[in-house]
Amino acid sequence: MRFRREERLKSWSAIGRMFKEGQSFGQYPLRFVWLPVEPENTSFPAQFTVSVPKKKFKKAVDRNRLRRQIREAYRLNKQLLYRNLDPSQKVYALMVIYVAKETVEYTEIETNMHRGLRRLGKILRDQQNQPTQKEE
Template sequence: MAGSYIIEMEKYTFKKEERLCSKRSIDDLFHNGSSFVVYPFRVVYLAYEPQERPFPAQAILSVPKKRFKRAVDRNHLKRQMRECYRQQKHTLYAFLQDNALHMSLAIQYVSNEKLPFETLKAKTAQLLARLEHEIDQSHLGKGN
């Protein structure tokens, strides 16, 4: 079961099982999770012990209606965010597998303007690197 997501990573998919859909899980994430900002994203994450799931991370991506009134703009940004995450999540998955962790993750768009895809892609890479660093630091503290 643990190796099943390795095959999926090679295809760079973002399946339903990788999306955070459960209201209970989302509430738990926002009430108990930690957060940081890598502009133009705000990340809320919650790492936990591995469970019987085919993927080590579940993510939810959002763009606020307050900043982008038109659904077309929100959907376009969400599509770009999904694409960036989909292409770069393999680094996060490898990190989580090495540390025997699973996680829930929310990525929120906080900028007031639409940024180009290449910028979003670079910022997503920074975001994932920072996320790995944050998880590393929090688990080092728990081990002492």
């Protein structure tokens, strides 16, 4: 599977809202943050972005390498998330933040991406299946 341009989250307002209103959980060395967003002419049920903090990794080479590894792990495992989502209902903004203080092996990143996407898929499927209550 490819990681297409339409799958990338580029909206600064959506990313800012994710930090304020988003739900999250940790799957060390990754933190998953998500938020339902308005669909913007996309056929994908999720839009994805990565964050590696400059405070922990001063060299751009290190940050870029981690970003590439996280994106590749997402690309290989995104079907775990997609099979639990219905794109006609909601589109989700998903951000993965690298939280470790040191670099870890790619196999650990991929393993935890796999676990995290499976867990997130279950959470979002359960949220979609719950009947929404109207406030009076």
